[in-house]
Every structure is written in structure tokens, then in C-alpha cells.
Amino acid sequence: MKKTLALLLALSVCATAFVGCGGNADSSAKAENSAANSAESSAEAPAESTPEEAESTAETAETPADDSLSAQLLAQYPVNDGAYDFTKGATENMLGRSLLYRGDTSRLAAKLQRAVDDPKAITNICYLGDSITAGSGATGSAKQYTNLINAWWEENMGYYVLGTNAGIGATDSYCAVHRASRDVPEESDIIFIEFINDQDNELYQSTMDSLVRQCLAMETQPAVIIIEPSTEGGGSPQNAHLKVAQTYDIPFISYHDAIIPEIDAGNFQWKDTSNDNVHPNDAGHAVMAQCVLNLFEQVKENLENENKEVTPFDPAAVESPTGDKFAGASLGSMDTPETVEVVDAGTFTKRIQFANFNGGWGSESGGSATFKINCKNLGMLYLKNIKGDFGQVAVKVDDNEPVIIDGDFPGGWGNYAKADEIFSSDEAAEHTVTVEFISGDDKPNFQILNWLIS
Known part of the structure; x- marks a missing residue:
């Protein structure tokens, strides 16, 4: 071979x-x-x-x-x-x-x-x-x-x-x-x-x-x-x-x-x-x-003359020019209750799997869901769908202005996983996160594939 x-x-x-x-x-x-x-x-x-x-x-x-x-x-x-x-x-x-x-x-x-x-x-x-x-x-x-x-x-x-x-x-x-x-x-x-x-x-x-x-x-x-x-x-x-x-x-x-x-x-x-x-x-x-x-x-x-002595990388000793904003980043799903607490699943009760992402939350009837997530930064990985019946949701962290996410991708080349940044702060803390449909009854579907947590 x-x-x-x-x-x-x-x-x-x-x-x-x-x-x-x-x-x-x-x-x-x-x-x-x-x-x-x-x-x-x-x-x-x-x-x-x-x-x-x-x-x-x-x-x-x-x-x-x-x-x-x-x-x-x-x-x-x-x-x-x-x-x-x-x-x-x-x-x-x-x-x-x-x-x-x-x-x-x-x-x-x-x-x-x-x-x-x-x-x-x-x-x-x-x-x-x-x-x-x-x-x-x-x-x-x-x-x-x-x-x-x-x-x-x-x-x-x-x-x-x-x-x-x-x-x-x-x-x-x-x-x-x-x-x-x-x-x-x-x-x-x-x-x-x-x-x-x-x-x-x-x-x-x-x-x-x-x-x-x-x-x-x-x-x-x-x-x-x-x-x-x-x-x-x-x-x-x-x-x-x-x-x-x-x-x-x-x-x-x-x-x-x-x-x-x-x-x-x-x-x-x-x-x-x-x-x-x-x-x-x-x-x-x-x-x-x-x-x-x-x-x-x-x-x-040139291997004989190349430097082969490797200095271990120490994150604490090497300054990040961007502040290492996403240090410790991970995926949050139904399978990680230690990082994502479902306060009220509401209508998001369908377990979702798409591509290499498992344990997401899906709704087929509009509605809402509430989570508690300890984080400094938060993003959502969600499905962009070509069927034409995927709607918009408002994602709100505590009392901050909601971020509008649109799962609809009509006429597109195919379904795919889209990642959007939702929230960023300087310190990690526990936050209440709500996801609520704002589209009409003709677009009652939405899938949260994973939360992006750091």
C-alpha cells in the first residue's frame, strides 16, 4: 500500500x-x-x-x-x-x-x-x-x-x-x-x-x-x-x-x-x-x-546539522499576543453535564448527532430551552439546514442583548455545522443561557450541535 x-x-x-x-x-x-x-x-x-x-x-x-x-x-x-x-x-x-x-x-x-x-x-x-x-x-x-x-x-x-x-x-x-x-x-x-x-x-x-x-x-x-x-x-x-x-x-x-x-x-x-x-x-x-x-x-x-534539541513549550512562560483567549476550550453537550447544566430543556428534547458532533439538542416545535454554563467565552455550534423549515433563535446570556442565530440555509450546497461567537468576558463565571425561537410556525426546527466553551 x-x-x-x-x-x-x-x-x-x-x-x-x-x-x-x-x-x-x-x-x-x-x-x-x-x-x-x-x-x-x-x-x-x-x-x-x-x-x-x-x-x-x-x-x-x-x-x-x-x-x-x-x-x-x-x-x-x-x-x-x-x-x-x-x-x-x-x-x-x-x-x-x-x-x-x-x-x-x-x-x-x-x-x-x-x-x-x-x-x-x-x-x-x-x-x-x-x-x-x-x-x-x-x-x-x-x-x-x-x-x-x-x-x-x-x-x-x-x-x-x-x-x-x-x-x-x-x-x-x-x-x-x-x-x-x-x-x-x-x-x-x-x-x-x-x-x-x-x-x-x-x-x-x-x-x-x-x-x-x-x-x-x-x-x-x-x-x-x-x-x-x-x-x-x-x-x-x-x-x-x-x-x-x-x-x-x-x-x-x-x-x-x-x-x-x-x-x-x-x-x-x-x-x-x-x-x-x-x-x-x-x-x-x-x-x-x-x-x-x-x-x-x-x-x-541536512539532518546531521539540524538542531534536534527541543525546548518544551511552557504556556506560562510564553506570552500570548492575543491573551490566549481560548485557553482550555472544549465542546459542551448532553454528554458533558459537568460543563453544561440543562435547567429546562423545554422543547429542545431531541438528541442530535451531525457529522462528528454528538449529544446536541434539537427542537421540532419552536419553543425554548435554558442552560447554566460556567465560562469566560461562549459560542454555539449549530446546524445550517437547506430544507427551508429551520428557524431563527435568540440566544441570551444573562441580561445581555440576545444574539440572533439563523439555522436556515435554503437552496444552499448542503447542511453543515456553523460556529458563532455568542459571549465574551474577562472572567469565568456561571451564566444563564436561554435559547428561544423568534421565527414563525413555518420554521419550527433548530439544532444546537454543541456549545463552544472556554
């Missing part, structure tokens, strides 16, 4: 050889040094997106500022001189641009060294992301970027890879920071984070910040790597995500920067990379895997 998967990757990129296939308290200084290294020495909203989500991810400018890392790497690794067949894989310059920020690779080097020393050791690789990570756009599992990476590891590093695909379509890092403790295995050696559904704003810098801190603090000292895809037109939350990577000096791989300059130059078209407005097709998944393996190969080829 491993040779078959590796062959598929090789076939996908047959015309291009891999090039140089390659936080702590003083992270600011390290970030500056790593930024210079990236620029000077690197080989260096889903088809499920709602219209507003697709638009929001397009907030990032397509053309990088002259002093940005993207601009520096574009100058160093310019676009192809003329048309290029994307199905042949990434050019060396595309791979050079994709390693937007190399960061501290000591954790990755340590994992690679362990595999060299003991090829039979199990390497746990977790992919935490949205529909792209889940495999959307690929025609089969063997062609997903996640499995192409797993296959390379088995072929080149160690016999045993335990790959965990924690991708859930249409989700973002706001949802992910709450589900990571459930979905990222404690044994993880390498963790990839990919969320094109984020927006380029402070909220998503905060969610990615807390998510990365949570992963870095794991006992296995995993290598944490951010992957940045793109929407059609070049939209991505890259600016917000890159700030987090630089803060904690972790690698940042930009599929966005690999392909968008080529598309802007007319060397190939978006339709060559994707069959919709977001998801990579087979060739796109192969190039995304190439971008990751470019870093792996760089570190592997």
Missing part, C-alpha cells in the same frame, strides 16, 4: 523533482531571524462555502506588500516564464515561494531523526482542518494531500505511520480550538493545521493563537505546521495565520503563494487547480503535498 501511494504522488508530479526537499520567551528575535532565513535561503470558503464565507476569505489582498515575506520570496523565486502545465506538479520556484516561513524546525528534525534511528517506530501524524483536509476535491483517498504525505513518510522515513484525519468540512479554527482536545491524539508527533474558512481578522488570529499554543504544549512535543490554501481570486486568512506562526516560530507553508502568482501571471488558470472555488483537485492536492514535502526533504537532507 505504501509503495502504491508513493507512486501516485510520483506520477502526479512526474515532471518536477523535489527541490532541496527543504515558541519560547525570545520568540520575537527568533521570528526575525527565521523570516530572513525564509526569504534568503529556503528552497524556499469551501464548495461548501456559503457566499458570505467565500467573500470573507477574499479579504486578503492578492498582491503582497513590497516589504512582505510573500513579496520577498516572489522576487527571489519569480513566476514561470510563460504557460505551465499544472498537472506536472510544482516548479522549483513555486516550492521556493511556498515555504513562506521556515521557523524553528527542531521538533520536525527530532521526529525525522527518531524515524531514521528506528524505522519501525510508529509516527503519529494528525491533520486538523476543514473540507480540504477531509479530502474534498480529490477523486480518491490515495490522492488526498494528507495520504500523499503519509505515503512519503512510509517510503522514505519509517514503516509505520498512523495518520489521523481530523478534517471536518465547512469548519474553522474557532470550532477547531474547541474540538482539538477531542480530535488531536495525545500521541501526535506532527500536527498540520489548515483552515481556509477563517477570515483575516483578530478573532481568527486569536483562535489560531490558542490552537497552536494548545498543540505545542502537548507532552509529545509535536512539530506543528500551518498550511495555507487559497480561494479562487487569491483570498485567504494568511496574514492573521502568519502572525501566529511568527510568534511561535513554527513552519508556515503557503500553497496560496505557490499558485496565485502563477495564476495572476496567466501561466495557468484556477480551473486547472480546482473544480470549484476552493477545493484543490487531484493536481492541487499533489502540489499541496509537494509544498509540505519540500520542507521535509530540506530538513531530512
Whole structure:
């Protein structure tokens, strides 16, 4: 199986050889040094997106500022001189641009060294992301970027890879920071984070910040790597995500920067990379895997000289630029009465399961429900439904102004789990939370999939 998967990757990129296939308290200084290294020495909203989500991810400018890392790497690794067949894989310059920020690779080097020393050791690789990570756009599992990476590891590093695909379509890092403790295995050696559904704003810098801190603090000292895809037109939350990577000096791989300059130059078209407005097709998944393996190969080829001494991440000693707003985040459901007390279920008596979320509350007759939740921040994960009979609810925390949530998604591409922030404060306290229908009798349905608690 491993040779078959590796062959598929090789076939996908047959015309291009891999090039140089390659936080702590003083992270600011390290970030500056790593930024210079990236620029000077690197080989260096889903088809499920709602219209507003697709638009929001397009907030990032397509053309990088002259002093940005993207601009520096574009100058160093310019676009192809003329048309290029994307199905042949990434050019060396595309791979050079994709390693937007190399960061501290000591954790990755340590994992690679362990595999060299003991090829039979199990390497746990977790992919935490949205529909792209889940495999959307690929025609089969063997062609997903996640499995192409797993296959390379088995072929080149160690016999045993335990790959965990924690991708859930249409989700973002706001949802992910709450589900990571459930979905990222404690044994993880390498963790990839990919969320094109984020927006380029402070909220998503905060969610990615807390998510990365949570992963870095794991006992296995995993290598944490951010992957940045793109929407059609070049939209991505890259600016917000890159700030987090630089803060904690972790690698940042930009599929966005690999392909968008080529598309802007007319060397190939978006339709060559994707069959919709977001998801990579087979060739796109192969190039995304190439971008990751470019870093792996760089570190592997220089493994003898790479720093492999890993400094444990101490959250108390490393300041969060966003205040680690979502520290200790978790999901609340019927199965966690210690975090969510149902004061009055009212009409929300139906047990709900959707995708990877269990123990939610559903109503099919309007009405209301009341909960007590101890939290500092609160969000709701709810179902967006295409049937046309899902209504609006008012969610009220204590005596604060209610937040209106609309479960209706008529004519949409499909049902999906949507996460909305409801309440935020500086101190944790017990709060009374009411959910009450405000739509008419023709829309009597609503489903709370989980509460997002931190």
C-alpha cells in the first residue's frame, strides 16, 4: 500500500523533482531571524462555502506588500516564464515561494531523526482542518494531500505511520480550538493545521493563537505546521495565520503563494487547480503535498546539522499576543453535564448527532430551552439546514442583548455545522443561557450541535 501511494504522488508530479526537499520567551528575535532565513535561503470558503464565507476569505489582498515575506520570496523565486502545465506538479520556484516561513524546525528534525534511528517506530501524524483536509476535491483517498504525505513518510522515513484525519468540512479554527482536545491524539508527533474558512481578522488570529499554543504544549512535543490554501481570486486568512506562526516560530507553508502568482501571471488558470472555488483537485492536492514535502526533504537532507534539541513549550512562560483567549476550550453537550447544566430543556428534547458532533439538542416545535454554563467565552455550534423549515433563535446570556442565530440555509450546497461567537468576558463565571425561537410556525426546527466553551 505504501509503495502504491508513493507512486501516485510520483506520477502526479512526474515532471518536477523535489527541490532541496527543504515558541519560547525570545520568540520575537527568533521570528526575525527565521523570516530572513525564509526569504534568503529556503528552497524556499469551501464548495461548501456559503457566499458570505467565500467573500470573507477574499479579504486578503492578492498582491503582497513590497516589504512582505510573500513579496520577498516572489522576487527571489519569480513566476514561470510563460504557460505551465499544472498537472506536472510544482516548479522549483513555486516550492521556493511556498515555504513562506521556515521557523524553528527542531521538533520536525527530532521526529525525522527518531524515524531514521528506528524505522519501525510508529509516527503519529494528525491533520486538523476543514473540507480540504477531509479530502474534498480529490477523486480518491490515495490522492488526498494528507495520504500523499503519509505515503512519503512510509517510503522514505519509517514503516509505520498512523495518520489521523481530523478534517471536518465547512469548519474553522474557532470550532477547531474547541474540538482539538477531542480530535488531536495525545500521541501526535506532527500536527498540520489548515483552515481556509477563517477570515483575516483578530478573532481568527486569536483562535489560531490558542490552537497552536494548545498543540505545542502537548507532552509529545509535536512539530506543528500551518498550511495555507487559497480561494479562487487569491483570498485567504494568511496574514492573521502568519502572525501566529511568527510568534511561535513554527513552519508556515503557503500553497496560496505557490499558485496565485502563477495564476495572476496567466501561466495557468484556477480551473486547472480546482473544480470549484476552493477545493484543490487531484493536481492541487499533489502540489499541496509537494509544498509540505519540500520542507521535509530540506530538513531530512541536512539532518546531521539540524538542531534536534527541543525546548518544551511552557504556556506560562510564553506570552500570548492575543491573551490566549481560548485557553482550555472544549465542546459542551448532553454528554458533558459537568460543563453544561440543562435547567429546562423545554422543547429542545431531541438528541442530535451531525457529522462528528454528538449529544446536541434539537427542537421540532419552536419553543425554548435554558442552560447554566460556567465560562469566560461562549459560542454555539449549530446546524445550517437547506430544507427551508429551520428557524431563527435568540440566544441570551444573562441580561445581555440576545444574539440572533439563523439555522436556515435554503437552496444552499448542503447542511453543515456553523460556529458563532455568542459571549465574551474577562472572567469565568456561571451564566444563564436561554435559547428561544423568534421565527414563525413555518420554521419550527433548530439544532444546537454543541456549545463552544472556554
